[in-house]
Amino acid sequence: MCTLILLHGLFPEAPLILAANRDERLDRPAEPPTLWDKHAIPTLAPRDVEAGGTWLGINAGGVVAAVTNRMGQVRQPHRRSRGELPLAALTEPRARVAIEHVADLDAIAFNPFNLVIADRDEAFVAWSDGVRFAWDALEPGAHVFTEASFGARTPAREAALAETLDRLARASEAPTDEALLELLRRHDPDPLAGTCVHADGRNYGTRSSTLIRLSADYRRVRFLHAEGRPCQSRYQDLGELASSLQERPPDVDGNWNPDD
Numbered sequence: 001m002c003t004l005i006l007l008h009g010l011f012p013e014a015p016l017i018l019a020a021n022r023d024e025r026l027d028r029p030a031e032p033p034t035l036w037d038k039h040a041i042p043t044l045a046p047r048d049v050e051a052g053g054t055w056l057g058i059n060a061g062g063v064v065a066a067v068t069n070r071m072g073q074v075r076q077p078h079r080r081s082r083g084e085l086p087l088a089a090l091t092e093p094r095a096r097v098a099i100e101h102v103a104d105l106d107a108i109a110f111n112p113f114n115l116v117i118a119d120r121d122e123a124f125v126a127w128s129d130g131v132r133f134a135w136d137a138l139e140p141g142a143h144v145f146t147e148a149s150f151g152a153r154t155p156a157r158e159a160a161l162a163e164t165l166d167r168l169a170r171a172s173e174a175p176t177d178e179a180l181l182e183l184l185r186r187h188d189p190d191p192l193a194g195t196c197v198h199a200d201g202r203n204y205g206t207r208s209s210t211l212i213r214l215s216a217d218y219r220r221v222r223f224l225h226a227e228g229r230p231c232q233s234r235y236q237d238l239g240e241l242a243s244s245l246q247e248r249p250p251d252v253d254g255n256w257n258p259d260d
Helices: 084-089 095-104 156-169 177-184 239-247
Strands: 002-011 014-025 030-036 043-048 056-059 064-068 113-118 123-128 133-137 141-146 204-214 221-227
Touching: 002 064, 002 113, 002 123, 002 156, 002 177, 014 056, 014 064, 014 113, 014 177, 030 204, 030 221, 030 239, 043 084, 043 239, 056 084, 056 239, 064 084, 084 095, 084 113, 095 113, 095 123, 095 133, 113 141, 123 141, 141 156, 156 177, 177 204, 177 221, 221 239
Parallel strands: none
Antiparallel strands: 002 014, 002 141, 014 204, 030 043, 043 056, 056 064, 064 113, 113 123, 123 133, 204 221
């Protein structure tokens, strides 16, 4: 499970905002966001210690990628980890090139997933149920994706967020950090139904929370990350580190040359 809230192409001052919670086994080891400087393009992302991938990150080209699992599909150990998919996307300097890269992979070789890839100009979503794979461009707007998206289950959490997201999309200014973090802190009487998941008896819950905001100024990135449940944990400001990746943007063709 996970929740990905994407506001894209709505606000000139913040063309891309991603607010995300990662839900996972409580005993699955993970490391907080760090620079992956040996990646094809420098990338800031947390690390899943168990499988070696990530669930979310941003690279020096201004590409953001995030993945969720998919309900109703049992994880198959012979399939590749879906945590490899954001890393594959983050090897590219533009979202469109990144989604084409992912589409060229044998996507059904991975455990079922929903994958969001975006930059300041374009946004895409891809999904696979282990048998089928599809991807599409996203229109400017407020979008939410969970493990129940694209027919996996009834998207109750998406429905619960719909009214608030519609209001945010119609606003004249981008929402504040706090307004977005409040969405990530929401609880529900059903411990698995809230945005912030508490299911300790099942060894499961929200493990971390991240807010990424790309401004119109290429070199300004807001990156807040909480290790732990957002209702209990303090967010660390990694914006300076994220912004440092953007010191040299891609060229007019979207290419990123580390030797420039």
